[in-house]
Amino acid sequence: MRVAGRLAAEVLNFIEPYVKPGVTTGELDDLMLNHIEKEQHAISACLGYHGYPKATCISVNEVVCHGIPGHLKLREGDIVNIDVTVIKDKYYGDTSKMYVVGGHTSERNHQLIKCTQEAMYAGIRTVHSGSNLTEIGDAIQKVADRYHFSIVRDYCGHGVGSEFHEAPQVLHYRNNFDLLLQSGMTFTIEPMINAGTWKCKVNKKDGWTATTADHQPSAQFEHTLVVTDEGCEILTLRDDEDFPRLLNNLKN
Ligand code: MF3
Numbered sequence: 001m002r003v004a005g006r007l008a009a010e011v012l013n014f015i016e017p018y019v020k021p022g023v024t025t026g027e028l029d030d031l032m033l034n035h036i037e038k039e040q041h042a043i044s045a046c047l048g049y050h051g052y053p054k055a056t057c058i059s060v061n062e063v064v065c066h067g068i069p070g071h072l073k074l075r076e077g078d079i080v081n082i083d084v085t086v087i088k089d090k091y092y093g094d095t096s097k098m099y100v101v102g103g104h105t106s107e108r109n110h111q112l113i114k115c116t117q118e119a120m121y122a123g124i125r126t127v128h129s130g131s132n133l134t135e136i137g138d139a140i141q142k143v144a145d146r147y148h149f150s151i152v153r154d155y156c157g158h159g160v161g162s163e164f165h166e167a168p169q170v171l172h173y174r175n176n177f178d179l180l181l182q183s184g185m186t187f188t189i190e191p192m193i194n195a196g197t198w199k200c201k202v203n204k205k206d207g208w209t210a211t212t213a214d215h216q217p218s219a220q221f222e223h224t225l226v227v228t229d230e231g232c233e234i235l236t237l238r239d240d241e242d243f244p245r246l247l248n249n250l251k252n
């Protein structure tokens with residue numbers, strides 16, 4: 001899991017310099033697939049997953065998740081989530097982050113991205129052996145409420161390990177899905193937060209692309225983590241993050 005997580009995170013670093021105005025999402029996907037297969041000797045978990053046609057998900061502006069890479073050209077000011085899941089030696093690593101094309105976007109978009117990353121970290125800070133899964137949704141909800149943004153309810157985090165999506169479902173909003181966490185459990189926290197309504201709709205033609213119902217922007221961050229006695233270890237942490245890999249959440 002550590003190896004798979006490190007590789008997934010490394011794909012997000014690798015692609016960063018290519019996320020520029022004028023590039024198409026299909027070109028980015030090709031670059032990442034090549035990197036995963038030829039450099040990492042790993043497998044894209046997305047390609048062929050329930051018929052998904054590409055190696056990664058690239059979700060631009062009002063696309064909430066599962067954006068299918070294609071002919072869309074990125075433009076200055078677009079906010080883009082790239083979600084990468086790799087399989088290495090039978091284990092999965094799943095992570096995503098936001099990119100701002102050209103580095104500048106609206107203040108509201110910057111706030112949305114900041115809120116979503118903070119919300120993910122707040123969820124992560126609740127995790128330890130003996131904590132309740134519901135604490136994650138509580139923590140994320142508090143952050144989203146403070147920013148007056150809304151949390152997507154149609155998609156959730158998930159157990160991950162030797163399969164892509166395992167139990168439990170990890171809800172990102174306040175909920176009563178009680179489950180006591182135990183050391184060694186591995187799952188994702190991946191809040192999708194919308195500037196406007198939390199409601200989404202899935203593209204009927206492709207069956208995948210989820211957009212906000214009101215076409216306002218959406219942001220997402222995702223990490224894979226493992227529960228430890230006193231906190232958790234983030235298996236997909238990157239160097240550009242100002243956040244520890246190993247957390248002691250008992251003292252919080
Ligand atoms: N990586 C996504 C997740 O975080 C799932 C993508 S499934 C795909 O769970 F088929 F759309 F790639």
Ligand code: CO
Pocket residue numbers: 094157158188190222
């Ligand atoms: Co995931």
Ligand code: CO
Pocket residue numbers: 083084085094095096222
């Ligand atoms: Co993912």
